Amino acid sequence: MVAAAPFSAACVAGDAARRCGAAFAYRASCAAAFPHILNAALPECEAKSDQRTQSGVTLEQPVVHPSFNESGAGEVHSSPDGQENKCSDVPKQVYGTQASPFEVVVLGDSSCTFSLDPLLEYLMEESEKPVKITSVVLGDGSLATVVEMSSAVSSWRMSALDSIQVALSTVFSNDALKVLVVVDCNLPGCQRQNSYWSGEEQQALLKSLLQQGLQLHVFTHDDFVVTQPDEVPARERRKILGLNSEVFYSTSHARKRRLRGNREQRLALAPPTNNLCVQLAVQSGGSVWSLRAFERIKKRSRRDQALALPALLLLRGLSAPHLQCRVCPCEAEAPCGQPCADPCLLCHPPPALPLNPVPTPELPEVEYEDEEDYD
Secondary structure, X not given: OOOOOOOOHHHHHOXXXXXXXXXXXXXHHHXXXXXXXXXXXXXXXXXXXXXXXXXXXXXXXXXXXXXXXXXXXXXXXXXXOOOEEEOOOOOEEEEXXXXXXXXXXXXXXXXXXXXXXXXXXXXXXXXXXXXEEEEEEEOOOOOOOOOOOOOEEEEEOOOHHHHHHHHHHHOOOOXXXXXXXXXXXXXXXXXXXXXXXXXXXXXXXXXXXXXXXXXXXXXXXXXXXEOOHHHOOHHHXXXXXXXXXXXXXXXXXXXXXXXXXXXXXXXXXXXXXXXHHHHHHHHOOOEEEEHHHHHHOOXXXXXXXXXXXXXXXXXXXXXXXXXXXXXXXXXXXXXXXXXXXXXXXXXXXXXXXXXXXXXXXXXXXXXXXXXXXXX
């Protein structure tokens, strides 16, 4: 089991204290610079900061691409033993994703008993690549799901947005196709009123997700907002499983495994307004799913069938056009023999998406049909 050490006693005692935010960002930067001491306490990381700073990289903000300078050429870095090494002379442009590993991180809290096992099993069966799964539980306890399928299980004491930021820097391989699944039963920090993240910090995190091409999918107990009740009858609302920036998905889409979704009635819905994790998922091109809707499906076989829908959506995201060109500052193994800590960035990151679709004059007609109830 791999466990990340607590950053400081102050952060452990008061996760929401704003002073800990700097420690989280510092820890993420340090772990990116020195991946071999991922489990080290913050003071040990701090002791090595002077050596790293000599190569032009500071640890006050999360490190993105320390191998890049303004001209695009590689820079010299000091290794932990004091020897100078290069990741590469010139950042490498990589086309295609055939050689990229497929990695999924499941992040949740121990209070959640909903099982994502059917979704992950479907991923492993249908994926053309081996799937590496890592489980992260925030706080004490363990996740009620996915542990047996995980290659590593970590326990972190931090808020949800902090953990997303740290996962970007420390958990995923630098060249991986990255998927983060957040199970928000009672995650600290997802709710706007409980978060100490500023608007600028949230936008910076969103930019990082887009630059690295990470898929973020959130399962939450928060309800979708019906902005136009006349357009979505009460009976239909109970069948809505999830949504993204453009469409929503219902039990009928799950039964037929149709990823086209419903665009017309999506205009009458909105994601939960006070959930920052949800907002981040929608704007970065991911999706949001209702735990309550899945829990209402009593028959296990039908619930498993419904969970195949987000799995299909996730697999479709692996072939997104923007993933086909990435700039990687170093190979999987740097010439010095140390693993490369700097992530590959997309050549052309997609733009942030709106939380809700923009109405258009003409929308495709949606076929309505009678369907058996999933309840």
